[in-house]
Amino acid sequence: MSNIALVGCIDTHAHLDGEEYAEDRREMIERARAAGVSKVFLPAIDLPSVDRVVAMSREFPNYCYPMIGLHPEEVRSDYKEVLAQIYEKLSSSFSLNSQPSSLNPQPSARLRQETLSKQSEERTLIAPCSPFIAIGEVGLDFYWSREFAEEQLEAFEEQVRWSVETRLPLMIHCRKAQNEMVSILKKYAKELPGGVFHCFTGNNYEAEELLRFDGFVLGIGGVLTFKKSHLPEVLHEVPLSRIVLETDSPYMAPVPMRGKRNESAYxxxxxxxxxxxxxxxxxxxxxxxxENVHRVFGIS
Incomplete structure (x- = not known):
């Protein structure tokens, strides 16, 4: 048995609820277990996916862990209505009746009080009530279009507030928008519980800027293995204590599986x-x- 299988490793970002796995989802999970993957974290991207990742967490308890959020590429003109529905699922999972601050200017006193408490103490109080381990996948993506840029900015900031209120860490997606993302996060820097900058592929300066946010780590996936990737040099300057592993399955399969459907075993x-x-x-x-996963998510 390999050292990896003995110690175990965690895939902190995989879209295993997708239709790409409809024919062999259970077998795919078994391959991940056999490879030494001890846990898989499942981001939501929209309203329907919230139910799917929760269902997977019930089918594979203590192995698949769900998140909740609206992906920036799913943000449209109706984003406020969608966010309200997603927040209802989040708040009901905590047995709370409050609404997001932009939709209801008076969030519950309990939420306000919990926001002032320490992260670990809060999770002891409220996390057992909810299956969700993070607010994600949320963020900004201006790679293809800025058509809904304002909506994305507002949706991201709203979900950052959810993170502050619930003390759930953030799983952040960012493409061609680091300046805007950092600007929003700085508003809440002293209150943020931490999180992951998912699929980090930036340079040394960008890594340094992101890691100024306490409690955050870089999510590193298949791009690291690509022949022309500059990540090996960049990560040489990043403490291992600020890195977590991910696949972003079914996308971004690492070498030697590049070009194939990605899965957590990889x-x-x-x-x-x-x-x-x-x-x-x-x-x-x-x-x-x-260890880093335990520190950020409170899951060992």
Whole structure:
């Protein structure tokens, strides 16, 4: 048995609820287990996917963990209505009746009080009531279009407020929008519970800027393994304590699986490349990234 299988590693970002896995979802999960993947975190991207990731967490308890949020590429002119429906699922999972601050100017006193408490203490109080481990996948994406840029900015900030209120960490997607994202996060910097900058592919300056936010880590996936990737050099300057592993399945399959449907089992290829890039053992990468997951998400 490999050291990775003995220690276990965690895929912090995989869209395993998608139709790409309709024919072999259970077998795919078993392949991940066999590869040494001990847990998989499932981001939601829209209203229907919230129910799907929750269903998966029930089908695979203590293995698949759901998030809740509206992906920036799913933001349209009706985003306020969609956010209200998603927030209803979030708040009801905590047995709370409050609404997001932009939709209701008076969030519950309980939420206000909990926001003042320490993160770990709050999770002890409220997290057991909810299946959700994070607010995600949320963020900004101006890569293809800025048609709904204002809506994206407003939707992202609203969901950042959810994170502050519930103390659930953020799973952040950002493409061609780091300045705008950082500007929003700075407003709440002292209140944020932490989170992951998902699918980080930036340069040294961008990494340094993001890691100024306490409690945040970089999500590293298949791009690290690509032949022309600059990430090995960038990550050499990033503490291993600020990195978590991910696949972003079914997308971004790592070498040697590039071009195929990605799945959680392939996170081990990312782990191995990271160990090689940093000059440390695979076991050390597995142990430290697992520790980082525990610190950010409160899950061991």
């Amino acid at each position: 996170v081990v290829h990312v782990l191995k490349k990271l160990a090689e890039s940093l000059g440390v053992s695979e076991e050390e990468v597995a142990r430290q990234t697992n």
